[in-house]
Amino acid sequence: MTENQQRIWHIVARIPSGFVASYGQVAEFAGLPGRARLVGHVLSRLPADTRLPWHRVINSRGRISFPAGSGRHRLQRRRLEAEGVSFENDRILRRYLWRV
DNA sequence: CGAATGACTCCTT
DNA sequence: CAAGGAGCCATTC
Numbered sequence: 001m002t003e004n005q006q007r008i009w010h011i012v013a014r015i016p017s018g019f020v021a022s023y024g025q026v027a028e029f030a031g032l033p034g035r036a037r038l039v040g041h042v043l044s045r046l047p048a049d050t051r052l053p054w055h056r057v058i059n060s061r062g063r064i065s066f067p068a069g070s071g072r073h074r075l076q077r078r079r080l081e082a083e084g085v086s087f088e089n090d091r092i093l094r095r096y097l098w099r100v
Numbered sequence: 101c102g103a104a105t106g107a108c109t110c111c112t113t
Numbered sequence: 114c115a116a117g118g119a120g121c122c123a124t125t126c
Contacts, residue, residue: 022108022109023107023108023109024109024110027121034120035121035122036109037106037107037108037109037122038108038121038122039107039108040106040107041106041108041124042123043107044106044107045123045124058107059107059108059109064107065107102126103125103126104124104125104126105123105124105125105126108120108122109119109120109121110119111118111119112116112117113115113116113118
């Protein structure tokens with residue numbers, strides 16, 4: 001378990017319910033600017049039963065990064081909508097972006 | 101060791 | 114909006 005991994009976990013855990021953050025944003029707040037791919041990689045290795053709110057992390061275009069129609073895409077969208085995040089087609093509206 | 105593969109992002113055409 | 118290129122990085126083969 002690396003230090004970067006823990007920093008990323010920590011930031012993801014801080015995203016408030018009802019908001020979303022991009023991979024790049026998480027990387028930045030974790031002190032790892034420019035390493036969005038690392039965030040995606042770390043999240044991809046989370047155990048299935050993790051309590052981390054990974055569904056609040058989306059890409060910089062405001063979309064879910066899983067292929068539309070895939071099971072994970074639907075799961076992520078369902079969880080976000082359950083928290084009050086609404087979509088316009090497949091895009092999440094700016095007002096749900098996490099701001100500090 | 102090199103090449104491919106992702107839960108990425110930004111910039112240019 | 115789509116497509117290509119460059120930068121990014123751990124993991125797998």
